[in-house]
Amino acid sequence: MRHTTQHYRVKSEKVLPEAEMVSNEVSEAIKKKDVSVESSLSPSMAGALSMWYPRLRSADEIDSFVSRFLASGGENEMGFSTTFSPQIIDASCQRGVFPLAFDIGGSFVYGPKLHCQRYLTQLQSHVKGFPTGGDDDEGVFMVKRLQVSKKYTRERNLSTRAASYDVFVNRKEDVAPVLSLIHAQHGENWLCHGLRVCLVHMFVNSERYRTKIVFTAIRRHRHDVGTDAKTESSGGSAMCNRAHGDHVEAGDLVAAEVGFVVGDIYTSATGAYCASGAGTLQLAVVGEVMRSVGCKVWDLGMGMDYKVKGLGCVPFPRKRWLALVFERSQEGALSGFIDSKLREEFSRGVSVRQVLK
Template sequence: MLMDDTGLAWIFRGDDWTACADTLTATEYPEEFALSTYLDADAVEGACLAGFMPMSSRFTVPVGFPYGEPESSGENPSGQDGQIRTFYTPKLHQLRYLLKPQDMGITATTRRASRHFMISVNKAFAETLAACVETHGDGWLTPPLTKVFMELHAGRSKRQVHFVSIELWKDGVLVAGEIGYSSGASYASLSGFYRLSGAGTVQLAALAGILAESGFTIWDLGMPIPYKSRLGGCPFLRHQFLPRVREAYHQSPGQALNLAREAVPVCLPCACTLQGCG
């Protein structure tokens, strides 16, 4: 790992992701993103296990720059000299919200609303991922990164990090969902969407119930957003959340749900999943 003239950390193929995260933490690295010279399934998995969250960004670089994934056109739309390239930019938050799934507060309104929905896991990963991109744009969910997510999801039973999707259905129509990843007894949310008012809240509540019932000890919610406090999440500084999530990565959750399994599970009534949560 090297620091460039702007103070950004560059991580190279062959670098130890955990050692990089530890160095950035020990030196109180003021940024939240690092730049990687490569983007593939191993880079994403390695970063996740070290405590980063996988993200990507586009930058304009000189023609012939040796790193980054080129855009299909290979041109800079601004007309300036250079090329737009996609870079893997794993995020090591200054502050991250963590939640014990069983501690999520669920209102009576949400419990009543849950009776009208079904929840599933890994039933429609591609559709859920596409809906997240459609909702939020491809600013960080770039095509090269989503391609790697698809690869990791397809091979999740052979990986230490399992990329999964959570889907909420009403009358057979996908109305909310999210993509995330699990390792050991930790689950991390990456991106979500909803197409029906209130559906996103029901999806989160149902997921909390699934995680609690399955023995997950940490729900990694990522960056600070007000609703995460309302869910019951607690903020942790970098030096605080890293040991917590890494410890959970080496724990085994219960056997009620195996997020890594290849078989597509049937849809479950949402109301059935809420019993393990507050």
């Protein structure tokens, strides 16, 4: 997962054109039966690209695609496809291939990435495949390592109405604001239009796919309407013109994340935040939420210092990672069970204090 050290500042007006764009595409993706997107890459360019990157033409080719990487023995991590489709993304995730996109001459193509190393941490101790040594804390997520600001862990207080915060997971009304905040912070990057609409489709049609998409939103609590209030009444939280240290209004979105579940492995894909200290809050909350619903492994992708020091991540070389995914994804109903628990327990909102207690 990409994690920014700089706090997001919106410099434009209250309603951002990009936020409207993302909101509109989410609405369309929910309505459509087929959200597949073909890249505008020319056949000649695709042919040239295939000389450097393995090409994935359909979901049925995912096993041979992975085999080509393993046979090469090199350090290449990227492949490509001119098609964005939920089926290809689902197949990629199930085989341990991360769903990305990259820009070729102004046109985004699907970029399935098979990392040379993935950085993982355990949400439960003694997971098979993790290092076993003298240090019981090695490779284990411990929320106490993260110094979450106390302002985010206050109890709800109806008398004073002091700021407190709630986490919502897999609430349909949060999908557009979550993606809008991510787009506002990172721009039209690897989580491009083609990939976004596929993830939205997989989320609203979760019963069709083994990979379960997860949207996490952290908001300031609204005392007047309760935790299950509609996002539309939350003050346009993904579009706030708020700088570092500015007041956070009730209902405002302060942090968001998109990820997915395969078996009992949760993978963080990307996230964003728009208040001081909310990035650390996001990590702490996501780890504890996923632990509580039965995820045993947290995959954070490429190695970064904060993942090792703050989250207890350890590196898994490519073959070891693929073996772990294969083993932990064999129980077909497990990811569905976790998805159901997330929706049942967190879609109406749970206080951050309760999650981090």
